[in-house]
Amino acid sequence: MLKRDGRMLHNEWCYIGGxxxxxxxxxxxxxxxxxEExxxxxxxxYSSNQFEQFYSPVEDYIYMAPxxxxxxxxxxxxxxxxxHSEQRWMTFEEAKQHAAxxxxxxxLDFVEKHFAKKTPSKWLRINGENK
Structure with a gap:
């Protein structure tokens, strides 16, 4: 988890995004x-086959990202x-407690269940520069 140091979500713990x-x-x-981060x-x-989304009332838009x-x-x-001002490797429980x-x-529950506690499907592997 990374602690944000910019204007958006300043001083909050988040995972990598952009x-x-x-x-x-x-x-x-x-x-x-x-x-970069x-x-x-x-x-x-891997693709998680999930999307993160939230509505920003200040800027009136819906953010959606894979x-x-x-x-x-x-x-x-x-x-x-x-x-970012800090980084810390956290357990899933710690990350959930600190999540902004x-x-x-x-x-995080989904990722723990499908990617940490078992081997992910080969169909979700992204083949590119990261081979």
Missing amino acids: GIEHGEKAWEAALREIR TGITEVRL VFVGYVHEDQPVQLNHE LPGIDDI
Whole structure:
């Protein structure tokens, strides 16, 4: 989990997220955001077959994004960019307790059940630069 240091969700714990740049596929954006926000480059990426969504009353829009799951070696150093002030590896329970927004706990429950407690389906593996 990463503690946000920017304007949006300042000082709140979140997992990695971000937008899709022009010409990018969603999974390419996920790998880019992982690299930009943590410096981690070796990732086995999977589609979770889930979506995160929330409504912003301030800006009056609905944010919807696919959720990806990345497996990384724990010995890769984490180097945060300017968007975050802290990082911490957490258990699923800890992450749910620290999560900034409602709904994140449901996503974490899903990821724990389908990606941590059992081997994910090979059909969800994303084949690209992350092979």
